[in-house]
Amino acid sequence: MSQTAVLFENIHPVADKPLLSASLTIERHGAALPVADLHTALGGATVAGIRSRTKMNADAFAAASSLLALGCFCIGTNQVDLDAAAGRGIPVFNGPFGNTRSVAELTLASVIMLMRGVPHRSEAAKRGEWRKNAEHSHEVRGKKLGIIGYGNIGSQLSVLASGLGMHVYFHDVEPKLAHGNARSVGSLDELLEISDVVTIHVPSTPQTKGMMGAEQFARMKAGAHFINQARGDLVDVDALAAALESGHIRGTAVDVFPKEPASKDEAFVSPLQKFENVILTPHVGGSTLEAQAAIGDDVALKLARFLSQGTTKGAVNVPELDPGPLRRGVRRILSFHENAPGFLSRFNDAVSASGANIAAQRLQTMGQLGYATADLEGDLPAGFVDHIAALDGSIATRLIEG
Numbered sequence: 001m002s003q004t005a006v007l008f009e010n011i012h013p014v015a016d017k018p019l020l021s022a023s024l025t026i027e028r029h030g031a032a033l034p035v036a037d038l039h040t041a042l043g044g045a046t047v048a049g050i051r052s053r054t055k056m057n058a059d060a061f062a063a064a065s066s067l068l069a070l071g072c073f074c075i076g077t078n079q080v081d082l083d084a085a086a087g088r089g090i091p092v093f094n095g096p097f098g099n100t101r102s103v104a105e106l107t108l109a110s111v112i113m114l115m116r117g118v119p120h121r122s123e124a125a126k127r128g129e130w131r132k133n134a135e136h137s138h139e140v141r142g143k144k145l146g147i148i149g150y151g152n153i154g155s156q157l158s159v160l161a162s163g164l165g166m167h168v169y170f171h172d173v174e175p176k177l178a179h180g181n182a183r184s185v186g187s188l189d190e191l192l193e194i195s196d197v198v199t200i201h202v203p204s205t206p207q208t209k210g211m212m213g214a215e216q217f218a219r220m221k222a223g224a225h226f227i228n229q230a231r232g233d234l235v236d237v238d239a240l241a242a243a244l245e246s247g248h249i250r251g252t253a254v255d256v257f258p259k260e261p262a263s264k265d266e267a268f269v270s271p272l273q274k275f276e277n278v279i280l281t282p283h284v285g286g287s288t289l290e291a292q293a294a295i296g297d298d299v300a301l302k303l304a305r306f307l308s309q310g311t312t313k314g315a316v317n318v319p320e321l322d323p324g325p326l327r328r329g330v331r332r333i334l335s336f337h338e339n340a341p342g343f344l345s346r347f348n349d350a351v352s353a354s355g356a357n358i359a360a361q362r363l364q365t366m367g368q369l370g371y372a373t374a375d376l377e378g379d380l381p382a383g384f385v386d387h388i389a390a391l392d393g394s395i396a397t398r399l400i401e402g
């Protein structure tokens with residue numbers, strides 16, 4: 001039976017290659033579809049690909065009766081009922097790191113623009129004012145860049161900024177290997193005190209919410225700049241506005257806000273709008289065509305690997321397991337099941353009774369879900385897969401031929 005990848009919302013064409021190589025037929029829809037059309041299209045999907053506008057709720061999963069995996073060709077997965085998917089043994093994949101470079105480039109551009117005082121001169125020039133002077137205008141070479149969070153984006157930015165001759169310092173809660181001449185500092189306070197520009201690249205968690213407030217801005221050097229292109233709730237925007245008002249913070253670039261418009265029809269309102277020396281962008285740090293291509297490739301590969309190998313590495317809602325490529329002549333049985341005592345022995349008994357040799361076996365669990373794979377050599381009896389699928393606690397079962 002032909003297997004189909006149904007892709008919605010103009011997913012980048014780079015996704016086709018991995019999906020075709022997994023022997024999938026591709027059906028494309030240019031936009032997010034109205035619910036009834038979505039359900040009809042999902043009816044024929046072996047795998048589906050969406051971006052942020054397609055809501056995959058429990059009804060959508062119910063309509064997708066032969067769905068094996070879902071790819072979110074974006075970063076977030078809030079549009080998906082992850083529990084409904086996990087309850088059917090459907091892994092959901094996303095592409096969290098495809099836009100790392102895009103954000104790092106925007107941050108670097110913002111560092112240069114702020115240190116040259118471009119935003120306020122540009123605003124003035126549009127009004128017919130000619131602010132031709134070098135006041136507070138600096139090269140970035142030799143200046144201190146302070147990075148909070150030395151993860152994917154922070155560390156990539158570090159390399160780019162070092163290339164421009166900046167002195168890079170960072171603070172992270174985890175031990176991190178410094179790139180090039182970048183240096184880790186012992187505390188956030190120290191980083192704030194020494195940096196000419198501070199940029200934050202940490203995730204939004206209960207620990208990081210509001211971590212940049214009045215006290216932290218006061219610790220920064222007078223005349224320093226601040227950049228937030230990570231998450232809106234990391235920063236107390238009123239405190240940032242007050243620091244700009246007083247002139248203690250000379251300029252800021254902000255891409256993410258505590259309250260962002262849900263669509264282009266909603267007005268954007270922020271206390272930062274009244275300042276000239278700020279760069280405000282509508283959460284586009286990761287929005288480039290290159291990032292979309294990188295995400296397209298990444299997520300399509302994850303879907304293809306799940307189909308051909310049973311790999312769930314990178315899935316956000318099921319146990320992660322990477323059983324690796326399948327040898328020719330070997331078959332792999334995949335079992336999503338309830339994570340409860342007894343299932344594995346029932347599974348093993350059924351596999352042993354098949355008479356096949358078990359060449360490899362793996363198990364991983366996450367919450368209430370277990371995922372087991374076994375590589376089997378030799379003939380399998382008729383009805384073997386149905387037998388495993390009928391075991392008490394089985395959720396989803398599939399056999400892959402090597």
Ligand code: NAI
Pocket residue numbers: 075096097099100103148149150151152153154171172173174201202203204207208211229230231255256283284285286287
């Ligand atoms: P990552 O997970 O690779 O790195 C985050 C780093 O922050 C980790 O090294 C972690 O140890 C560190 N960290 C966590 N809590 C910390 C704390 N309290 N103090 C110091 N360090 C701390 O994340 P990645 O991919 O680099 O993303 C960084 C941020 O950028 C995230 O908030 C992400 O949501 C955001 N982002 C924004 C985009 C945009 O469009 N503006 C696009 C992509 C990501």
